[in-house]
Amino acid sequence: MMSRTMAEAQLPKRVDAGKLVDSNQQFTAYIDSANLERLNDAVVRCDEPIHCQMVFERGTDRKRVLTGSFHTNVVMCCQRCLGDVTIPLQGEYKLGFVLNDEQAKALPRQLEPVELDEDGKLDLWSTIEDEVLLSLPNFPMHPESECQIMQPEPEPEYTDSDVNRVNPFDVLAKLKQK
Ligand SMILES: [Zn+2]
Secondary structure (H helix, E strand, O other), X not given: OOOOOHHHOEOOOXXXXXXXXXXXXXXXXXXXXXXXXXXHHHOOEOOOOEEEEEEEEEOHHHOEEEEEEEEEEEEEEOOOOXXXXXXXXXXXXXXXXXXXXXXHHHOOOOOEEEEOOOOOEEEHHHHHHHHHHHOOOOOOOOOHHHOHHHOOOOOOOOOHHHHHHOOHHHHHHHHHHO
């Protein structure tokens, strides 16, 4: 609908990469994360859209390039307490469009190759999904102060000097009572 601004629009799934480069197209848009099956499989929950910014342009050597960034939040399983933890994700990428492996090898090193299909079309959703998946932490964890397993059992408070005076035999006696 024409009345929607670009900021509200969902990114198109499949785009003509060459055409977007030629018109130097720029997007600020989102992808509904419900559309990203691999991402949903990799996390506990992903309720937020993936917010994307991207620019299609000619890079050095007239290479066709997509430069962009994304950000979102996902819920993952904390590797310390196994509770839910919200992980902010963000990333930047610089992709060079290629049609085959040969072209991929010939790309300058700072460009990550992304293959277009035989019609020159790019699957934008799965391209961004790849980037989001790459940004997932291997060991998602709460900050220590928020991690449930780090919160000690409620116990009477000891000062340092109290701790020093604890008799190890008292501790053993208490254990035996359990
Ligand atoms: Zn935790």
